[in-house]
Amino acid sequence: xxxxxxxxxxxxxxxxxxxxxxxxxxxxxxxxxxxxxxxxxxxxxxxxxxxxxxxxxxxxxxxxxxxxxxxxxxxxxxxxxxxxxxxxxxxxxxxxxxxxxxxxxxxxxxxxxxxxxxxxxxxxxxxxxxxxxxxxxxxxxxxxxxxxxxxxxxxxxxxxxxxxxxxxxxxxxxxxxxxxxxxxxxxxxxxxxxxxxxxxxxxxxxxxxxxxxxxxxxxxxxxxxxxxxxxxxxxxxxxxxxxxxxxxxxxxxxxxxxxxxxxxxxxxxxxxxxxxxxxxxxxxxxxxxxxxxxxxxxxxxxxxxxxxxxxxxxxxxxxxxxxxxxxxxxxxxxxxxxxxxxxxxxxxxxxxxxxxxxxxxxxxxxxxxxxxxxxxxxxxxxxxxxxxxxxxxxxxxxxxxxxxxxxxxxxxxxxxxxxxxxxxxxxxxxxxxxxxxxxxxxxxxxxxxxxxxxxxxxxxxxxxxxx
Amino acid sequence: xxxxxxxxxxxxxxxxxxxxxxxxxxxxxxxxxxxxxxxxxxxxxxxxxxxxxxxxxxxxxxxxxxxxxxxxxxxxxxxxxxxxxxxxxxxxxxxxxxxxxxxxxxxxxxxxxxxxxxxxxxxxxxxxxxxxxxxxxxxxxxxxxxxxxxxxxxxxxxxxxxxxxxxxxxxxxxxxxxxxxxxxxxxxxxxxxxxxxxxxxxxxxxxxxxxxxxxxxxxxxxxxxxxxxxxxxxxxxxxxxxxxxxxxxxxxxxxxxxxxxxxxxxxxxxxxxxxxxxxxxxxxxxxxxxxxxxxxxxxxxxxxxxxxxxxxxxxxxxxxxxxxxxxxxxxxxxxxxxxxxxxxxxxxxxxxxxxxxxxxxxxxxxx
Numbered sequence: 001x002x003x004x005x006x007x008x009x010x011x012x013x014x015x016x017x018x019x020x021x022x023x024x025x026x027x028x029x030x031x032x033x034x035x036x037x038x039x040x041x042x043x044x045x046x047x048x049x050x051x052x053x054x055x056x057x058x059x060x061x062x063x064x065x066x067x068x069x070x071x072x073x074x075x076x077x078x079x080x081x082x083x084x085x086x087x088x089x090x091x092x093x094x095x096x097x098x099x100x101x102x103x104x105x106x107x108x109x110x111x112x113x114x115x116x117x118x119x120x121x122x123x124x125x126x127x128x129x130x131x132x133x134x135x136x137x138x139x140x141x142x143x144x145x146x147x148x149x150x151x152x153x154x155x156x157x158x159x160x161x162x163x164x165x166x167x168x169x170x171x172x173x174x175x176x177x178x179x180x181x182x183x184x185x186x187x188x189x190x191x192x193x194x195x196x197x198x199x200x201x202x203x204x205x206x207x208x209x210x211x212x213x214x215x216x217x218x219x220x221x222x223x224x225x226x227x228x229x230x231x232x233x234x235x236x237x238x239x240x241x242x243x244x245x246x247x248x249x250x251x252x253x254x255x256x257x258x259x260x261x262x263x264x265x266x267x268x269x270x271x272x273x274x275x276x277x278x279x280x281x282x283x284x285x286x287x288x289x290x291x292x293x294x295x296x297x298x299x300x301x302x303x304x305x306x307x308x309x310x311x312x313x314x315x316x317x318x319x320x321x322x323x324x325x326x327x328x329x330x331x332x333x334x335x336x337x338x339x340x341x342x343x344x345x346x347x348x349x350x351x352x353x354x355x356x357x358x359x360x361x362x363x364x365x366x367x368x369x370x371x372x373x374x375x376x377x378x379x380x381x382x383x384x385x386x387x388x389x390x391x392x393x394x395x396x397x398x399x400x401x402x403x404x405x406x407x408x409x410x411x412x413x414x415x416x417x418x419x420x421x422x423x424x425x426x427x428x429x430x431x432x433x434x435x436x437x438x439x440x441x442x443x444x445x446x447x448x449x450x451x452x453x454x455x456x457x458x459x460x461x462x463x464x465x466x467x
Numbered sequence: 468x469x470x471x472x473x474x475x476x477x478x479x480x481x482x483x484x485x486x487x488x489x490x491x492x493x494x495x496x497x498x499x500x501x502x503x504x505x506x507x508x509x510x511x512x513x514x515x516x517x518x519x520x521x522x523x524x525x526x527x528x529x530x531x532x533x534x535x536x537x538x539x540x541x542x543x544x545x546x547x548x549x550x551x552x553x554x555x556x557x558x559x560x561x562x563x564x565x566x567x568x569x570x571x572x573x574x575x576x577x578x579x580x581x582x583x584x585x586x587x588x589x590x591x592x593x594x595x596x597x598x599x600x601x602x603x604x605x606x607x608x609x610x611x612x613x614x615x616x617x618x619x620x621x622x623x624x625x626x627x628x629x630x631x632x633x634x635x636x637x638x639x640x641x642x643x644x645x646x647x648x649x650x651x652x653x654x655x656x657x658x659x660x661x662x663x664x665x666x667x668x669x670x671x672x673x674x675x676x677x678x679x680x681x682x683x684x685x686x687x688x689x690x691x692x693x694x695x696x697x698x699x700x701x702x703x704x705x706x707x708x709x710x711x712x713x714x715x716x717x718x719x720x721x722x723x724x725x726x727x728x729x730x731x732x733x734x735x736x737x738x739x740x741x742x743x744x745x746x747x748x749x750x751x752x753x754x755x756x757x758x759x760x761x762x763x764x765x766x767x768x769x770x771x772x773x774x775x776x777x778x779x780x781x782x783x784x785x786x787x788x789x790x791x792x793x794x795x796x797x798x799x800x801x802x803x804x805x806x807x808x809x810x811x812x813x814x815x816x817x818x819x820x821x822x823x824x825x826x827x828x829x830x831x832x833x834x
Contacts, residue, residue, distance in 0.1 A: 192481055448545055
């Protein structure tokens with residue numbers, strides 16, 4: 001089920017909210033678990049079994065690690081947990097990729113398995129792995145209640161598109177959390193803002209990509225318009241989803257960590273990855289990069305560590321070569337930044353840092369957005385006039401006219417400008433009063449516009465579902 | 468205190484909206500048909516294990532929720548308002564308005580589709596060009612005129628015609644473009660008005676080397692209202708409904724229409740069909756694969772084979788006086804091979820392929 005669907009907003013969510021707040025505290029986890037299973041079942045009827053089986057494996061491995069703590073058996077249980085998690089993920093997500101590449105490489109004719117990717121498998125597998133590793137490291141207490149553990153894994157606000165919530169983040173809240181008025185207020189506000197980011201901004205920007213795909217008369221400017229639109233779309237799509245997840249979590253009394261922090265205002269790639277999909281980059285940092293030695297090794301090993309982590313980051317996003325190249329692209333940029341570029345950047349005005357960052361991220365997302373490497377290269381050529389196409393034509397002007405406002409709105413909304421204005425207003429008594437009146441009206445209006453967009457059929461599934 | 472009240476109102480409005488609209492949706496009875504959108508609405512899907520397992524049930528359920536949502540038209544208008552007023556877009560889902568008339572953007576040119584229909588026309592033409600005179604004509608869609616006024620996107624019509632002329636070697640092209648203008652089409656619909664196409668009829672007749680000519684005086688004008696055209700329901704703009712015009716005279720009134728699908732005779736017009744999903748069905752029952760209009764009182768022995776789309780339904784009656792039989796063939800619903808089982812192509816005189824640019828650009832589903 002999608003957050004941005006009528007089924008979710010006007011049937012599932014109100015029923016869950018009513019039942020959740022009526023039921024006594026001891027039954028709340030059970031309500032959330034049942035709701036989460038229904039939520040997942042609607043989107044993935046068959047693969048619900050896989051999700052429950054993965055949860056059961058994580059739960060049992062956690063118990064075994066705890067039982068044999070300090071012995072070799074604990075390590076065996078941990079390795080078994082990693083093999084199971086990575087094995088399931090590898091089979092369902094990457095099997096056909098490997099078969100196809102083996103066929104290409106060895107001219108063999110192994111049959112593809114054509115396995116449909118289970119929704120959210122990358123997210124919940126990483127959550128389960130973080131749990132068993134943290135239990136092994138002694139950083140998390142073992143969870144003895146399967147209901148609580150399954151609630152953690154399947155928790156519907158973050159089940160299918162993250163953020164990747166570590167067990168340690170909500171460990172205490174699984175056992176004891178409060179349902180306060182403030183939580184419901186802040187959570188619902190955050191949810192509506194995320195919903196509007198997704199439905200109004202990201203979905204509208206997505207239309208540019210569809211028009212581009214259908215266009216017979218592409219131009220250089222159209223390539224740029226599509227690249228910029230996609231760069232904004234993916235931010236509003238994914239950060240919108242994270243906002244909704246965090247907001248829903250808050251309503252139910254959970255505090256998920258932030259997943260985005262205005263990444264496009266960064267001045268370097270290093271900073272960008274501290275602000276973009278934070279839960280994924282910190283996961284790779286804590287469970288892959290640092291255990292390999294991180295940066296506390298010689299330069300060659302450090303380069304190896306960076307490249308491996310970013311290869312895996314790219315591969316996590318999808319079983320296609322363009323994702324691998326996308327990951328390595330950022331790995332190389334991070335290495336170059338640390339070795340040379342940062343020194344150069346320090347000597348030039350800050351405004352150029354932003355252009356530097358935005359340009360490289362844009363190229364990255366052109367690679368990311370392509371179906372394959374060949375298309376990615378064509379699209380990059382298109383940006384720089386490398387294809388035999390005009391600079392601009394009447395079709396491109398028409399699209400520019402139709403989508404200029406949303407692109408500008410998205411650009412402004414991707415900066416902290418609005419947030420700063422609200423903070424400034426809150427500092428003044430009159431501003432605060434005005435906000436208190438305007439806020440409920442504005443949020444209700446957003447909900448009505450979102451509903452209007454959904455009813456009219458402007459409907460796109462979340463981009464991050466495929467990961 | 469004010470802060471608490473503000474928070475309370477916010478939560479009440481947001482969570483309350485979800486709950487209230489859910490209750491309203493459940494309480495309101497389901498509708499079968501949307502008159503504003505001129506289409507059937509999705510109904511609650513049947514619960515079947517196989518449908519649940521493959522996910523189809525939940526997709527159908529979402530479609531049902533969307534279609535049956537309370538105040539659906541109001542919410543659709545909110546979306547349109549946002550696009551037109553806030554995002555400053557020039558159209559909503561391809562629909563735009565000029566002088567209280569709705570237009571729909573048809574774009575871009577689908578060359579494969581043009582080549583496909585041209586190839587079909589050429590194949591049929593080659594089979595009969597020795598015995599019959601074969602012609603083809605293209606009806607410009609409304610956007611041909613609208614796009615010129617407000618610089619909207621439109622098909623490359625020159626290229627479309629060039630592609631057709633390259634493929635179709637055995638039939639004669641009749642150019643209708645100079646004989647139509649935007650006022651010849653309904654305000655709320657894709658189609659032309661029957662009382663505005665005398666010039667088109669005369670052009671076709673002249674091109675076919677006949678003396679048959681028509682004008683307004685040859686017909687009685689009949690009006691049906693309200694006629695909500697195909698664009699009316701898709702449009703974010705509020706416009707007046709049209710009056711549907713149908714023309715009659717003695718020949719038309721006497722003519723009988725044989726429907727090969729139902730094996731029954733009917734009349735040329737049927738006023739009751741104004742309330743169909745497509746009100747244009749008033750003309751010759753709308754979308755029918757194979758029809759023959761028989762004019763037994765005609766002095767002429769000529770027969771015309773008209774390969775057509777829905778535009779053909781309204782122009783065919785204007786040719787009744789000239790022909791003893793007019794066979795209307797809609798390749799969207801029947802293949803030519805099947806048609807040959809029912810229609811004798813040896814008996815007639817002329818073949819006319821008359822298609823709108825919309826069908827030419829979307830012809831890949833032709834049988």
